[in-house]
Amino acid sequence: MTEKQIISKEQIKKTAQLARININEQEEEKFTKEIGAILEYFKDISEVEDQEIEKIDHYDLQKNQLRRDEAREKDEEKKENIRKQFPKRKDDYLDVKAVL
């Protein structure tokens, strides 16, 4: 007996790739079942009819709040505290593997 699954193992595998998370065979199985159950449970929402309503903004955030595009952190110690957390560092640079 085959049931049409709401999400397949292939889709989970592909989605995990998109999310940049390595998952093993066991996790693939588990997540397919669990995420499938969640999507199944909540699938009725796609049946809710669209309605024309007035948008409610509970505050008057009509304008974007802007600031100047300039670096504001001048404190050397704070900057160093950030650099200290770099997993790999070279002088004051963050050392990363080649992107291209």
Add this chain to the structure above:
Amino acid sequence: MIKELHEKLKNKEISSVELTEKYLNKIEEKDKNLDAFLSVHKKSALKKAAEVDQKISKGENIEILEGIPCAMKDNICIEGRKTTAASKILENYIAPYDAGVIKKLKKVNSIFIGKTNLDEFAMGASTENSAFKVTKNPHDESRVPGGSSGGAAAAVAGGLAPWALGSDTGGSIRQPAGFCGVVGLKPTYGRVSRYGLLAMASSYDQIGPLTNSVEDAAIVLDAISGKDEKDNTTVKTEEYFLNNLKPELKGKKIGVVKEFMGEGLDEKVKKIVEEKIKWAKSKGAEIIEVNLPHISQAMAVYYLMMPAEVSSNLARLDGIKYGLSDAALKDSQSKNILDVYFNSRKMGFGPEVKRRIILGTYVLSAGYYDAYYKKSQKVRELIKTDFKKIFDEVDVVLTPTSPTPAFKIGEKTENPLEMYLSDIFTVSANVAMLPGISLPGGSVEEGSKKLPVGIQLIGKWWDEQNILNISQAFEQGA
């Protein structure tokens, strides 16, 4: 409690150092059983307490929260201290800046005694998803304290801290408050700055107090509220919750949602809520049955939108700038930058986090975006509209906080969906961006233990005063 402690400090009945030591000792004595704390800030707390004592001895005035210890959920950044989100990926992360709320509390010389345990990245309803330890409920150590702010709730309920800050995205302040028998408040979205709160779902997250009394919640809310230029979703508000706090029930219109009092609700919890409703009526409140036509979809909206926002927010945890990184390991298998992402995130995230990121990524992906994410956005607006309509008829909505009292450790870990259903009453406040409070409503006897049961009040946008005042009436009358 806070006012009493403040008076004692002012009158020099106790010093801030003595008070802080008292709590530090309690932590040392009880936390090995409760596991509420991930880190204890002994030295810095005592140093700050000594500074406050100096002020007092000079005859200077002190603010109401000044010199009083408090605990912070470990997803709130305190500069120079570990902020782990109870995750391996941030196990050694030292926050380089203070959260907006921390800045405000530092201004009034609050004493931070430590960081409390949570479900990893605030994802969970039991604190069992912490990568480090499982916090126990002080009322029954075989049971969960709730989540995700379980450590904070247990700390306050267990007498390890006079008050604490937690965060609430789908109920994570209110549900543990209910399970642990303390007061927990989630403010209106936009009331309190999220700057420095490790983001989970940006249109749902709010920081709020866990306290021993409604008055304490008002005091803390006053201290942490307000516009923060670093959080564009905060709004300038000028309200003084403590000043305007008074117990109010007569003439208040309390809405009861029929859909919430039916199936799935534990009979004993139902009885407690019904008794409260009856009592409120006897004190002059008007009880009105209200209809929220789309409320049955609130869970769906939350469990589709929240993971989508989570997948976006947690993309920054990539092993590059900070946190656990495969690139930094001696036996690293990573050959290129993509490998670093894949391996760091594989190692650093627990299963619930991975599950929600994958679910969220799927919901946002081409082909499914319209049916799930876009639809959830629309239904969210419908739910907000439903609430707007009923708030023309009622002042607040009264519900149980959770369908059951605290469950046993391990009881709901097999099936994630079952865990999600404990949020059924709390999520609607986050979905509609409304303020919500849980206060102790009674208790249920399980064996030799008495398990707290919380009742929840949801208020109109910006109407924390009303839910505080009505809560205080319940608190004083019961």
